[in-house]
Amino acid sequence: MRILVAGPVPEASDYGNGVTARRWAHLLRDLGHDVRVVQDYDGGRYDLLIALHARKSEAAIRAFAAERPDAPIVIALTGTDLYPDLVTGGVDLKLLERAARIVVLQPRGVRQVPLALRSRTRVITQSMPPISGATPSEDRxxxxxxxxxxxxxxxxxxxxxxxxxxxxxxxxxxxxxxxxxxxxxxxxxxxxxxxxxxxxxxxxxxxxxxxxxxxxxxxxxxxxxxxxxxxxxxxxxxxxxxxxxxxxxxxxxxxxxxxxxxxxxxxxxxxxxxxxxxxxxxxxxxxxxxxxxxxxxxxDPERETESWERLLAEVVPANAGYEGVR
Missing domain, CATH: 3.40.50.2000 (Glycogen Phosphorylase B;)
Structure with missing residues (x-):
C-alpha cells in the first residue's frame, strides 16, 4: 500500500512531530508499505493519508481529500490540537469528521474527542527501543x-x-x-x-x-x-x-x-x-x-507496530483493492 504521512515539520526535524513522523514511516515500511513523508500534499496516487497534527496539517488533509475522495484519512491529534480543547486548538471539527480513524497518543486524549467520534478513535502509545544507561556522575x-x-x-x-x-x-x-x-x-x-x-x-x-x-x-x-x-x-x-x-x-x-x-x-x-x-x-x-x-x-516498539497494523486493517481491509504493493 502507498501511504502518505503529512506533518508540520520536515522529516529530518528533531522536534517532536519530526521524531514521530520518522518513527511511523519506519515501522510502516517494516510492515511492507511504500511510505512518503511530506509537509504539504503535492499530488500523487496514495492509498492512505496519515496526517500528524490536525490544525497544522489541515491544508494537506483538504488537498488530499479533494484529489483522493475515496481514500481513507487518519488524523493524529497532538498536544496543541487537544489541549486545552480542540476548538481552542484551532481544529476544524467538520474536517475531523472526514477521518476514517483518529489517533491519540495516550488514553486521556480520547476524552478530548467529541463523543460522536470516539468510536473511531484509537490510542497508539509512542515507542522507543531500550536505551542503554550510562553511569551517572558521582559528584552531582x-x-x-x-x-x-x-x-x-x-x-x-x-x-x-x-x-x-x-x-x-x-x-x-x-x-x-x-x-x-x-x-x-x-x-x-x-x-x-x-x-x-x-x-x-x-x-x-x-x-x-x-x-x-x-x-x-x-x-x-x-x-x-x-x-x-x-x-x-x-x-x-x-x-x-x-x-x-x-x-x-x-x-x-x-x-x-x-x-x-x-x-x-x-x-x-x-x-x-x-x-x-x-x-x-x-x-x-x-x-x-x-x-x-x-x-x-x-x-515497547512491538506494541506500537501491532497497534498500527490493527488500525490499517480497519481502514483498508485485506480484501480491498489498492494501488500500491505490499
Whole structure:
C-alpha cells in the first residue's frame, strides 16, 4: 500500500512531530508499505493519508481529500490540537469528521474527542527501543531537560526552581533544545551563565541528546500541555525516572497514581519535588524508579507496530483493492 504521512515539520526535524513522523514511516515500511513523508500534499496516487497534527496539517488533509475522495484519512491529534480543547486548538471539527480513524497518543486524549467520534478513535502509545544507561556522575545529581524553548514547554520553570534549592544540593540541570524566538534564547543564555545549577547546550543531534538523558538521574518535563511527549517515552526506555507537570498527556502515560507530578507553573512545588528526589526523602526517588520500570513495557516498539497494523486493517481491509504493493 502507498501511504502518505503529512506533518508540520520536515522529516529530518528533531522536534517532536519530526521524531514521530520518522518513527511511523519506519515501522510502516517494516510492515511492507511504500511510505512518503511530506509537509504539504503535492499530488500523487496514495492509498492512505496519515496526517500528524490536525490544525497544522489541515491544508494537506483538504488537498488530499479533494484529489483522493475515496481514500481513507487518519488524523493524529497532538498536544496543541487537544489541549486545552480542540476548538481552542484551532481544529476544524467538520474536517475531523472526514477521518476514517483518529489517533491519540495516550488514553486521556480520547476524552478530548467529541463523543460522536470516539468510536473511531484509537490510542497508539509512542515507542522507543531500550536505551542503554550510562553511569551517572558521582559528584552531582544530573537532571535532564530535553525541550525546545516554546511557550507551551514553560522553558524557564526548571531553571527558576533550581535557584530555590538549598546550597548543599548537588542538582545540576542539563538543558538540550533549540529556540524559535531570540528573546527566549537570550534569557536561556543568561540563565546558563548566571545560574550555576543550569547549563543550556542548545540543540544537539538526537543521539547526543539521548546520551544526556541516559546518563541523568532524572528527567523533568515542565510543559503546560502535551499530547503524549516523546521525551517521556524515551525516559521510560532509558530507565530514567520522570518528574512532570500534572497534565493529562503525562497522566495518560504514567498513571494517576504516579508519584512524580507537580502543578503546572508551580516553581516552589517543583523545587520541593527535586529536593525530595535528590535525597530520596520518604523514598520518593526509589518509588519513581520502581514506577517507571513497571511502565517500561508500555513503550515497547512491538506494541506500537501491532497497534498500527490493527488500525490499517480497519481502514483498508485485506480484501480491498489498492494501488500500491505490499
Amino acid at each position: 545529581f544530573e537532571v535532564a531537560f530535553l525541550a525546545h524553548a516554546r511557550p507551551v514547554k514553560d522553558p524557564l520553570r526548571l531553571s527558576e526552581a533550581v535557584r530555590k534549592l538549598p546550597s548543599s544540593s548537588r542538582i545540576a540541570v542539563t538543558h538540550v533544545g533549540g529556540v524559535r524566538e531570540d528573546d527566549i534564547g537570550d534569557r536561556l543564555r543568561a540563565e546558563s551563565t548566571e545560574n550555576p545549577r543550569y547549563s543550556w547546550l542548545g540543540p544537539l543531534p538526537r543521539p547526543e541528546a539521548l546520551a544526556v538523558l541516559a546518563r541523568s538521574r532524572l528527567l523533568v518535563l515542565t510543559s503546560l500541555h502535551e499530547g503524549g511527549a516523546n521525551v517521556v517515552t524515551e525516559a521510560l526506555a532509558a530507565g530514567v525516572p520522570i518528574v512532570s507537570t500534572h497534565i493529562p498527556g503525562s497522566v495518560g502515560l504514567l498513571g494517576e497514581d504516579y508519584a512524580g507530578y507537580f502543578p503546572v507553573g508551580d516553581t516552589d512545588a517543583l523545587a520541593d519535588v527535586l529536593d525530595a528526589a535528590e535525597h530520596d526523602r520518604d523514598g520518593l526517588y526509589t518509588r519513581l524508579r520502581w514506577q517507571c520500570a513497571a511502565r517500561r513495557a508500555s513503550v
